[in-house]
Amino acid sequence: MSEVASEATFDAAAVRRAAATICAGQAAACEAAGIPDDSHRLARLVRSDFGSYRELAAALRHECHPDLLPSIPRLCAAALGDTGTARTLSGDQQLADPFFHHGDLVVEGDLDVEAPLVVTGSLTVRGLLADCGPDSVVVVGGGVTARGVFTDGDMCVLGDIEAEVVHGYYNDHTLQARRIRARLVVEDEHATIATVEAGLHFDLDDYQQGYGDGVQERLRALLVDDVFTADEDEEDGKEMFDHAALLARMRAGLPVFRADTDPGPR
Known part of the structure; x- marks a missing residue:
């Protein structure tokens, strides 16, 4: 940082x-x-x-x-004890070393976590929260608020996660929270332990690495075309949802939802 x-x-x-x-x-x-x-x-x-x-x-x-x-x-x-403080970090932050804060933490930009992060209070990220398992471990005693949460490591939030998008990827780690509220939640081979309230939610069984019944069609109806890219595993070059493209577009501050879609529960 x-x-x-x-x-x-x-x-x-x-x-x-x-x-x-x-x-x-x-x-x-x-x-x-x-x-x-x-x-x-x-x-x-x-x-x-x-x-x-x-x-x-x-x-x-x-x-x-x-x-x-x-x-x-x-x-x-x-x-x-009762010694926690509120702290704000300006701009984008890249966490390459272990980080601890007692109290609430606000990051005014994106937060990229590449090492263990422990916050005893709440974590507010004005941009995107993205981790990097297995090097990262994110543990938050309160809730997490961010524009998007992208996790492929272990993430444990004792409160609620509120975001536009919550995407879990890779099967060796777990996302835990009391509740997840988002427009889109995708469990791509990533165990998720939480109550989910989402406009569109694909759990492990539904998603099937993007090949589940009707998955691509439902994502197409919600998301802009730019987050679909040619799938090298498809002989006909069929375009599939690409979470890396979604992440990149959100990092750039560009819209990812179609203008005519319901904003959902957030």
């Missing part, structure tokens, strides 16, 4: 106390539900001798199990 990540004093004892409380709560909930207790992942994580919250965030590159990630912003917020 063009600006240095905000630092917070790291108190290992406070972190471990907070982790113990969270683990005890998870263990009790799992026992009541009759399901295996997975709190050991958090207990193992905090045994490490971290020197900062950025170091803790960096460890998520190797400890990013979907069951662990929701505990991370809760852990950090509990250890730090």
Whole structure:
């Protein structure tokens, strides 16, 4: 990023106390539900001798199990207490190093995440939020608001995601949120754990890598022609929806929805 990540004093004892409380709560909930207790992942994580919250965030590159990630912003917020701040970063931001912020974070342009990012509050991106798995891990304690969300890594949002487009790609990672509200949501071989409210939503079974029944026709009715490109796997050069073309067009600030379409639930 063009600006240095905000630092917070790291108190290992406070972190471990907070982790113990969270683990005890998870263990009790799992026992009541009759399901295996997975709190050991958090207990193992905090045994490490971290020197900062950025170091803790960096460890998520190797400890990013979907069951662990929701505990991370809760852990950090509990250890730090009521010391969070609101921070705004101007312009487009490229995150190449681990980044931690306690509180709400606003990015006035696009945010490209290529490393672990932990925000204990909400994340507002005026442009596009795009990650880069497996190097990236995005964990947000509040909600996420952006023009578009493009993920092929692990992304865990404890609140809601609100965007025009939410696109998940690649099958090794997971998108988690309480709720996703968007005009278009596509799960392209990418596990999504959330309630989805969308004008058009293709889940894993519907989408079938773009070859599902009626997928291209329904996308054609919603999106401009520029986001469809020739598919090299099609002998006749048939044009198919291209999420990279959609991303590029949105980055350029160009419209992607046909003018005569319903703006949907946002």
